[in-house]
Amino acid sequence: VTEVLGWPDTPGIDMLSIxxxxxxxxEFPEAVLAQAxxxxxxxxxxDIEGRDDWxxxxxxxxxxxxxxxxxDAISVQKTQHGWHLAVHxxxxxxxxxxxxxxDKEARERGNSTYMADRVLPMIPRELSNHLCSLMPGVDRLTQCCLMKINQEGKIRSARxxxxxxxxxxxxxxxxVQDILMKPKEExxxxxxxxxxxxIAMLHEAWRLASLLRKNRFQNGALDLDMPEVSVTLDEKGKPTGIEKSEYNESHQLIEEFMLFANEAAAKLLxxxxxTTIYRIHEDPDPxxxxxxxxxxxLHGYKPGDLTNKKHIQQLLDKAHGTLEEHAIKIGLLKSLKRAAYFQDPLGHYGLSKADYCHFTSPIRRYADLIVHRGLQKxxxxxxxxxxRVPGPGEAAQIAQHISETERTSAEAENESRRLKMLQYLHMCSLEKDxxxxxxxxxxxxxxGLFVEAxxxxxxxxxxxxxxxxxxTDWRFEANLVQFSGPQGKKYKVGQQHNCIVANVDMERQMVDFKFAK
Structure with missing residues (x-):
């Protein structure tokens, strides 16, 4: 025993153990809190001296x-020759x-961690949730990327x-999704x-973002975005339900603007x-x-030559909206290398960009803070x-460290969400109906059959x-990857079935389903 955290049924102890x-x-050291x-x-x-007043x-x-x-915050203006986009x-x-x-604490943490029931911020909340947070109705300090974009969605200038x-x-x-999609009267x-x-600016922003998005995929970017599912919790951390967030136009609007600003920062540096830290994504292994x-x-697709990214995107397009889409995207993600931080601009395979860095989230990522410091001159x-900006050797050390902290945080975040999902499904298994x-x-x-709800x-x-x-009525046919049963009934990949939760093994983190009657 290295440390006693509390009793197993104490609220929040499951997350604290992760x-x-x-x-x-x-927790932050006293010196860090005092400074914040x-x-x-x-x-x-x-603070405002020497800054543009917008x-x-x-x-x-x-x-x-x-x-x-x-x-991040945005403002968009339509012009005679295209758009003025400001990313603040x-x-x-x-x-x-x-x-x-x-700085030392932020560097050590590398990034904020978003657990199922709490946030472990990179910098104290006095800064992350207040003085640095771009809340409405208050003055806030920013570094801004001002871009002039032509009618074709090409950047003419960035400062x-x-x-x-x-x-x-x-x-x-x-x-924003409602504003973009619903009729004006509603x-x-x-x-x-x-x-x-x-309201008009939001519609103009989406016109610009959709053009940037179209251009990006034409240039070889891959659409790897997926909806997210989270378990809603009560004040004691007990699961109460499921919340699914679709990755729709409102998310895409912000994503395109942030990608554009990140690329502009990388090109300038x-x-x-x-010297700075770039975000890289190397080509996958054949x-x-x-x-x-x-x-x-196995899912019935003809993949073509996957060393050609256009063939990969064509496959993703074919799978879009189908039952296999999630399995196809997860399979592709597993075949790709993990994006990381590096001191040299090695390019970004998934985004199809030669120069890319992280500029838009300095509250929660140390890489962005290094980029901001590099931009100051x-x-x-x-x-x-x-x-002071780190030299090449120090930048390499920081890049390796924050790549590791990012991986660690992702593992903890996924584990916390998985645990809450298992707790929710265990509750489902005990219900009468x-x-x-x-x-x-x-x-x-x-x-048996591996299934995905x-x-x-x-x-x-x-x-x-x-x-x-x-x-014994069922015969496993390994060569056909299926089960055959009475009256010609078969179970094979891609079939849909209604199921209920039969059992949840919390220790092994396994879920057993059975067919609903």
Missing amino acids: VHKHGLRD KAFGHKVTEK RDLPVITIDPHDAKDFD IADVSHYVKPGSAL FTRAVIHSGRRFTYEQ IAKQFPDEDKTI KNRSQ DRLNAFAELAR HLGNPPKKAD PPVFNTVITDVRHF IDIMTKGLVKTEDFPGHE
Whole structure:
């Protein structure tokens, strides 16, 4: 025993055990908290000196409904020759200085970690949720990327500058989705007090974003976005239900603008030979792509030459909206290398970009903070004294470290969500009238069927002993990857079946399903 965290049934202890298992930091040292609190709660006149004043611009944020750390804001203006796009990013580098207690802690953490029931922020909440967060109705310091984009969606110019903004409106993704998709009459009723110029700006923003998105896929980018499923919790961390968030137009709008700003930052830093940290995604190994091609064939697709990215995207397009889409995307992701941080611009395979870095989330990623510091010398209005930027050797060390912290956080986040999902499904298995899940068979083995519950994106097993009739009525045909049973009935990959939860083994983290009657 190295540490006693509490009794197993204590609220939150399950998540705390995951935090400690992965060596995550769940408390800030006093020196770090004191430094964060010393900045106070407001942007001062001294803070604003030398910055562009854009407090009168129509600036908005779009984030999840439960977000508190607002890194980014946008404003879009239609012009005669195209658009002016401004991406405003929280200027964390104004507060977190190289070598300070805040900086050392942020560097050690590498990133914020988003567990199922809590956030472990990279910087204290006094900054992450307040002074740096681009909340509406208050002055906030930013680094901004100002882009002029032509009618074809090509960037004509990009410049970076320090500014002060005053966000006029905080939107959720759900609200923006309604505004973009619903008729004007419905929007007028739903948002009676909304400024019509803001509504118009959102529609213009989507016109621009959809053009950028179309161009990106034509240039060889891969569409790997998937819906997310989360378990809703009560105040004690007990599961209460399931929430599924679709990756729709409102998300795509923000994604395209952030990708554009990230690429612009990387190009500027590379052109100025400024040491920084890039986001890279190396080409996949041919053997892994061949294994993915076999999976695609198993699902009835003709994959073509997967060394050609256009063939991969064509396969994804064919699978879009089908039952196999999730399995195909997961299979592709497993065949690709993991994106990482690196001191040289090696390109990004998935995004099909030669130069790419992370600029848009400095509240929650240390890589972005390094990029912001690197940009300071090259801003339209640089500070009197630019922050120290790491040299090539130190940048390489930081890149390796934050790639590792990112992986660790992802493992902890996935484990926490998986555990809450298992707790929810265990509750389902005990109900008199258990919920029925639509499942799809993803694999067939001699001992049963691997299925995935589509709406909750959770895998489990239907054992042969739970097949209809008697277990001996069914014959496993390995060469056809299927079971054959009475009256010509078959179970094979791709079939849909309604199932209920039979059992959840919390220790082994396994779910058993059985067919619903």
